Amino acid sequence: MRIQSMTKAITSASALRLVAMGRLGLDDPLVRWLPELADRRVLVSPTAALSDTVPAARPITLRHLLTNTSGYGMILVDSPLRRAMVENGTDAGVGPVMLGSQEWLSRLTDLPLAFQPGEGWRYHHSFAILGILISRVTGRPARDQLRDDLFRPLGMVDTGFRVPVEKVHRLPAAYRQTEMGPTETEPAGGGFHVGDPPFEESHSELVSTAEDYLGFLRMLVHGGVAQTGPARGERMLPIELAAAMVSDQTPAAAKAPDSFFSPTFWDETGWGYGVSVATSGPHRGRYTWLGGQGTTFHVDPDGTIGILLTQREVDDELMGLFSEFQGLPRG
Structure with missing residues (x-):
């Protein structure tokens, strides 16, 4: 399945492993x-003219990328910056x-930031930069780093940026709901993730399976200790970093x-490193996220894990399905 933004939790864990190894610091400037x-x-306001800027007050750090506070991200209202993007x-x-x-990255950094690093929140682009950062720090494509440092140790044999030719029959078609009904956007056994990559794709998103993603989440549930694969029983993340990842880290x-699609998003929600976190309400402590191609997961404080994978672009009807799924009893 094309898991799209469910990738963010995985790249967060990969970056935190680099922190644990001493190769990267949460508050290190990334210009190195x-x-x-x-x-x-930095724009004087997110809707200002592209020339109406001031210098950045501080450098962008790994913490800014992990929390979507780098100054880069989706611009949801019409503005010069949105039109330029x-x-x-x-x-x-x-x-x-x-x-x-x-x-x-060159095109993105030709444009100003929407806000001072650490002082605003915009979705998505920080995590594409994060994939490139992982590649630069390790000196090899993110696909190779993730494969050797996370996927193989956790036994995530079907997770990666590409679908091998011998497995393409397992990749379903992707769809978008239109007035004419479901319309195919990528064919079964085909599309972007099949075949040789058209370019270096460290900023891209993954394909995975329910079983593989469950193994990844079980590692987080157990405080960073692998429960699957060759690394079973080994600590993949220091307990303090594993805990920080799934707790609210956003100022x-x-x-x-x-800052996001819904003005009420923050009412009962925070953002950790690559996941949203329920800060109040009936699911307080739950961490979760979704992918634009109709995938989602959640983990409750008692360790209950839910994973739902479709291959239909998120729309109002699918969000209703997600709400039903999120409301299922624990255990």
């Missing part, structure tokens, strides 16, 4: 590995990436009503 992030300019191909949608990692000042 990403010189494209040097000397950032559409024009240069760096806006985000539910489709696969259309530019190689270096070209995408209150960054939780503006206009």
